Amino acid sequence: MVVEVDQLTLRYHDVTALDEVSCTLTGGKIYGLLGRNGSGKTSLLSVLAGYREHTDGQVRIGGLPVFDNAEVTSRVCLVRGSGDATQNSLKVADVLEFAAILRTSWDSDYAAELVELFSLPLNKTVGSLSHGRRSALGIVIGLASRTPLTMFDESYLGLDAPTRYKFYDAVLAEAMAQPRTIILSTHLIEEVSALFEEVLILDDGKLVLHEEAETLRASGCAVTGDAEVVDRFVDGLRVLGEKRLGRTKSAMVYGDLDAEQRAGASAAGLDLGPLALQDLFVHLTEPGDPS
Numbered sequence: 001m002v003v004e005v006d007q008l009t010l011r012y013h014d015v016t017a018l019d020e021v022s023c024t025l026t027g028g029k030i031y032g033l034l035g036r037n038g039s040g041k042t043s044l045l046s047v048l049a050g051y052r053e054h055t056d057g058q059v060r061i062g063g064l065p066v067f068d069n070a071e072v073t074s075r076v077c078l079v080r081g082s083g084d085a086t087q088n089s090l091k092v093a094d095v096l097e098f099a100a101i102l103r104t105s106w107d108s109d110y111a112a113e114l115v116e117l118f119s120l121p122l123n124k125t126v127g128s129l130s131h132g133r134r135s136a137l138g139i140v141i142g143l144a145s146r147t148p149l150t151m152f153d154e155s156y157l158g159l160d161a162p163t164r165y166k167f168y169d170a171v172l173a174e175a176m177a178q179p180r181t182i183i184l185s186t187h188l189i190e191e192v193s194a195l196f197e198e199v200l201i202l203d204d205g206k207l208v209l210h211e212e213a214e215t216l217r218a219s220g221c222a223v224t225g226d227a228e229v230v231d232r233f234v235d236g237l238r239v240l241g242e243k244r245l246g247r248t249k250s251a252m253v254y255g256d257l258d259a260e261q262r263a264g265a266s267a268a269g270l271d272l273g274p275l276a277l278q279d280l281f282v283h284l285t286e287p288g289d290p291s
């Protein structure tokens with residue numbers, strides 16, 4: 001389902017949460033939506049889900065306007081953090097039943113599989129669930145809804161590492177089995193970046209980057225080897241970040257290395273690997289250094 005965002009602005013009184021954001025998501029892919037705290041991720045997802053009316057610009061999903069348009073919003077599912085507090089008194093089984101009524105694309109068998117995968121207790125009330133289990137309930141709803149546009153807004157909150165990886169694996173398996181448009185907003189870039197096919201970065205309400213993940217990874221490289229050799233090699237290059245373990249150092253270099261530089265790295269015993277999205281993200285959203 002194509003998502004078209006044109007000059008989208010959202011203001012909350014005197015706060016401009018989204019500032020003339022434009023992008024087109026062609027759909028059928030996993031998109032990573034990244035941004036520092038307060039950069040506008042939840043605001044953008046809320047507008048796409050029809051939860052909020054934007055102030056200016058245009059938003060179309062599948063060619064249709066979103067706000068107050070049930071034809072579109074019934075095909076969109078936004079899972080926010082660890083769920084809505086209003087559902088506290090309902091049992092997990094009831095919440096899933098409501099979700100099934102709301103979404104014509106709901107897949108009950110798949111929901112049952114996911115309930116087992118995430119060990120969700122059907123007879124407990126939502127209010128009695130741990131933080132992580134609430135997040136898992138949201139994930140089950142998002143995945144089993146099988147809506148053409150499904151968005152997870154920091155849905156990993158409270159999940160322990162093994163459960164987070166179950167979530168990532170489930171998203172990947174689903175995207176391969178039933179291609180749909182999935183947007184994941186996250187701060188845990190390193191963990192989840194392998195899933196992204198396209199990446200969008202918001203900074204202070206502005207879209208500062210929208211690029212294919214492969215292109216981003218190829219926009220620089222990680223140079224790893226003996227610390228002194230790495231330092232000599234990267235002297236004069238644009239270094240986004242460094243990591244050091246004992247005598248071994250890894251420097252994240254932004255920009256293409258030419259054939260001669262690559263040959264030089266190899267001759268010096270250095271390894272060249274792909275750029276980590278996390279480093280690029282930190283670089284692009286660093287105050288005062290938007291380049």
Ligand SMILES: Nc1ncnc2c1ncn2[C@@H]1O[C@H](COP(=O)(O)OP(=O)(O)OP(=O)(O)O)[C@@H](O)[C@H]1O
Nearest residue numbers: 012015016017035036037038039040041042043044
């Ligand atoms: N209901 C609201 N009323 C007033 N301002 C708001 C409201 N919701 C968000 N904002 C402001 O809008 C801006 C964007 O917030 P938003 O929640 O969209 O960012 P975010 O990228 O999702 O942040 P985080 O990663 O911290 O969840 C922030 O300055 C925030 O304070």
